[in-house]
Amino acid sequence: MSERQLSKTEESTDQPLQTTSGETREQTDPEWTEYDFESRAKLAVDDLDVYYGEDHALKGVSMEIPEESVTALIGPSGCGKSTFLRCLNRMNDRIESARIDGSVRLDGDEIYQDGVDLVELRKRVGMVFQSPNPFPKSIRDNISYGPRKHGDIEKSFLARLLGRSDEEYEEELVERSLTQAALWDEVKDRLDDNALGLSGGQQQRLCIARALATDPGVILMDEPASALDPIATAKIEDLIHDLSEEYTVVIVTHNMQQAARISDQTAVFLTGGELVEYGDTDQVFENPKSSRVEDYISGKFG
Numbered sequence: 001m002s003e004r005q006l007s008k009t010e011e012s013t014d015q016p017l018q019t020t021s022g023e024t025r026e027q028t029d030p031e032w033t034e035y036d037f038e039s040r041a042k043l044a045v046d047d048l049d050v051y052y053g054e055d056h057a058l059k060g061v062s063m064e065i066p067e068e069s070v071t072a073l074i075g076p077s078g079c080g081k082s083t084f085l086r087c088l089n090r091m092n093d094r095i096e097s098a099r100i101d102g103s104v105r106l107d108g109d110e111i112y113q114d115g116v117d118l119v120e121l122r123k124r125v126g127m128v129f130q131s132p133n134p135f136p137k138s139i140r141d142n143i144s145y146g147p148r149k150h151g152d153i154e155k156s157f158l159a160r161l162l163g164r165s166d167e168e169y170e171e172e173l174v175e176r177s178l179t180q181a182a183l184w185d186e187v188k189d190r191l192d193d194n195a196l197g198l199s200g201g202q203q204q205r206l207c208i209a210r211a212l213a214t215d216p217g218v219i220l221m222d223e224p225a226s227a228l229d230p231i232a233t234a235k236i237e238d239l240i241h242d243l244s245e246e247y248t249v250v251i252v253t254h255n256m257q258q259a260a261r262i263s264d265q266t267a268v269f270l271t272g273g274e275l276v277e278y279g280d281t282d283q284v285f286e287n288p289k290s291s292r293v294e295d296y297i298s299g300k301f302g
């Protein structure tokens with residue numbers, strides 16, 4: 001340990017770090033979040049802070065998320081996982097008390113700059129929530145509503161050049177999105193039925209299909225299986241794995257086995273909104289660098 005690190009550690013013992021019960025004190029080493037990967041960074045987050053009024057919910061988070069992979073965000077309740085996820089498509093803009101400092105680049109472009117079209121951004125960075133929230137409309141309309149609202153269906157000049165009508169384009173979009181979400185075979189004969197008649201697991205796959213319909217590069221998922229039974233959960237997990245061949249998936253989960261099963265890399269947030277460790281999932285679970293992360297993963301707190 002270098003002299004500088006030693007003196008930092010000594011300092012920190014006079015100033016108690018904020019911890020939940022059971023968490024030991026530890027000075028986070030910036031090297032624990034340095035993750036080298038070979039592919040391109042789809043998202044690059046730099047020194048991100050989020051405040052809700054006086055409450056400092058995320059502290060100086062920096063990480064790069066590789067394209068076409070699954071990144072799991074884990075950590076105890078209240079450590080800022082959902083807050084972080086919402087920063088990636090500026091959903092926190094909708095929360096009045098929220099203030100965000102720092103940088104998030106998507107394909108190299110800063111999303112926190114003036115003039116960013118938020119509708120376009122959320123089309124490129126789709127979101128799936130904890131409880132399935134289909135629109136109270138037909139299965140078909142759940143898929144085509146977004147593209148229609150964004151004007152893609154009316155504007156499908158290319159489709160028309162190829163001699164296809166908007167209806168044909170819509171049919172194709174519905175089938176493609178539902179197929180990608182592993183739902184097509186279950187619903188193809190009842191596309192005009194109300195989506196609220198589907199099971200919970202089917203509704204969640206429909207929400208994933210709806211996010212896929214706007215052709216996003218990134219899909220954010222906030223505990224997408226936590227309201228589902230084990231069979232429905234397994235289907236969502238398989239689906240996430242398949243999607244990562246084409247999409248960049250970022251998933252919050254409180255289920256550590258799930259994170260270990262489905263993700264390529266794992267980011268661990270701990271109390272106080274700090275990103276403590278980030279790396280290859282096997283490394284983080286089998287050989288964590290932080291002793292707090294080790295305690296968390298072995299179930300000593302959280």
Ligand SMILES: Nc1ncnc2c1ncn2[C@@H]1O[C@H](COP(=O)(O)OP(=O)(O)O)[C@@H](O)[C@H]1O
Nearest residue numbers: 052057076077078079080081082083084095097
């Ligand atoms: N809309 C909000 N308004 C005020 N505080 C919030 C809001 N959302 C989250 N927080 C606070 O920010 C912190 C992080 O919350 P959150 O991101 O939801 O954590 P997690 O998803 O890890 O459970 C918590 O202290 C929480 O109370």
Ligand SMILES: [Mg+2]
Nearest residue numbers: 081082083252
């Ligand atoms: Mg949350």
